[in-house]
Amino acid sequence: MDGSSPLGQGGLFLLQFLIGLVIFALMLRFLLRATHADWRHPIVTFIAKVTNPLCAPVNTVIPAKGRWDVSALITAVVIQAIFVTAIGWLTDRSFGVAFISLAATTEVANQLMDMMFWLIIIQVILSWVSQGYNPNTAIFDQITRPILEPFRRIIPPIGGMDLSPIFAILAIKLFQIVIIGSIAGLAQQMIG
Template sequence: MSPVGQGGLFLIQFLAGLVIFTLLLRFFMRATYVDWRHPIVTFIAKVTNPLCAPLNTILPKPHRWDWSAILTAMLVQALLVILIGFLTDRSFGVGLIVISSVTEVMNQLLDMMFWLIIIQVILSWVSQGYNPNTAIFDQMAQPILSPFQRLIPPMGGLDLSPIVAIIAIKLTQIVVVGSIAQLGQNMLL
């Protein structure tokens, strides 16, 4: 592939990744009951509403789980895989496209959880007291950390639950998502 083609492919992948990230952020914000009056949350909702609207007419009204955002993210990823196949003169089967879409969305969602925990931990050290700009990270990270905080109580004022949560997230990526991705790789052979 020519350098211009590689540049175009990079740009397409970047834009699709940005759309998928925004859709997953919408899903995650709704799942964690983030305050919808926050300007960032309002922006994400306005940007993603046109993308999710077609599936919202088919699926039940979203409450906590916004399945239209997840399905739209998978559709965008599937279109990206098809486009990559077209641009690189490769043909991918339906099974591989589905597996690629599922694994990429799962990986991005787990990466988002990982980074939310990291950001929340850093902000807890730096920002003392309530700050509306940083509270959104706490609102999104707390539901992830709560089960681990019940298992591992703070020791000497130190909360070790983020470390255990990060290990669980990375193990899920390696074992579960990696196994599904390996199934897709076997389809290529």
């Protein structure tokens, strides 16, 4: 299949979209477990049921213990590595194992950081518009609270304003630019 033809580009877009959804679900599973989100919540239950079949093979080798769902991370990296390999095949390029590993790892890390960024943004907006307890919005607080807590310890609220989301977002974006960007640059040098 020619990756430059409209059909090839459409197929590539569809494949990228589907893989993106799967990686999104796996990263959300990882975050939900890492932040001790309420497993009775319908969103959490849905994500667990959808991703369990994908994570089951890894869980047989590395059982899930505690708050870190390593199977979700490993599964995401493996799926992303298969996708990078498929991109190489569809575009008639040959990628080495080192490039595939680095590209898959950096893409999964980027998606995890992007998810954290957007969850914080959503939580900030919800905190302005939703007063009182709402189980549908409480899940965002459950996920973002452990991310924001270290920043809240360093930067206490000033005049009733919680500035920790601003500093958390800055830290996330700096991590993406400096650390993940450096690794992605190293990967690009392997094919260029």
